[in-house]
Amino acid sequence: MVLIEEECASCGATFNYYSLYRCYVCGKMFCRNCFIYDEEGKVICLRCAKRRIFPKTRLSKYSPLTTYLARRAKYANYVTLSFKKIEEIIGDQLPPSAYENRYWWSNTRNRSGSEAWLTAGWSVLEVNLDSKTVAFKKNKPTEINVQRKRRRRISVSPAFKALAKKRKRKKPSGPSKTKLAKAQARFKNMQREKLRVPKFRGKFKPKKAYEKRLYNLDEK
Structure with missing residues (x-):
């Protein structure tokens, strides 16, 4: 084996x-x-x-955009979305600064909006405030991310x-089958013994075996 x-x-x-x-x-x-x-x-x-x-903890408001871009990364390197489409994805309105200021679309970390596409591996390529569209570009994976990390073996x-x-001590699920079988056999034997003893009406009691032997000796 x-x-x-x-x-x-x-x-x-x-x-x-x-x-x-x-x-x-x-x-x-x-x-x-x-x-x-x-x-x-x-x-x-x-x-x-x-x-x-x-x-x-509660997910960010822009986390649905992260999920959307992560799925598009499988078959596209460039994505152009309108502001209205982004609002449909996140299920909420963009802040007024997103319509007025280009800096809101900058690829800066530690900002709720930019973290949405940077976490998914995308970056903003171009923003057009007049047409209200934004173009995303998928970032190239670094060599560290491409190489499969080998799991470090831990010394135990x-x-x-x-x-x-160590095996876990098993809890007894119930009485032993052997003990049950012995108890049932003992109960059946007791029932058989009761059936063997003849029953007599009235106060008459049959003589015991040693009494019969005594009477037989007296007769001789």
């Missing part, structure tokens, strides 16, 4: 596949040190549990790994 080993999605330690548990939220495999049980007894990793306890101590391999 070939034992398949797999890494824990959180700590990176290698364990036997059957020693890992799958998180029901993200579906990844984790060792016993990197997950907990929720209130329903289901396995949930520490990351998903943290997200449940500390949910993300033997004590940490041994702790993860």
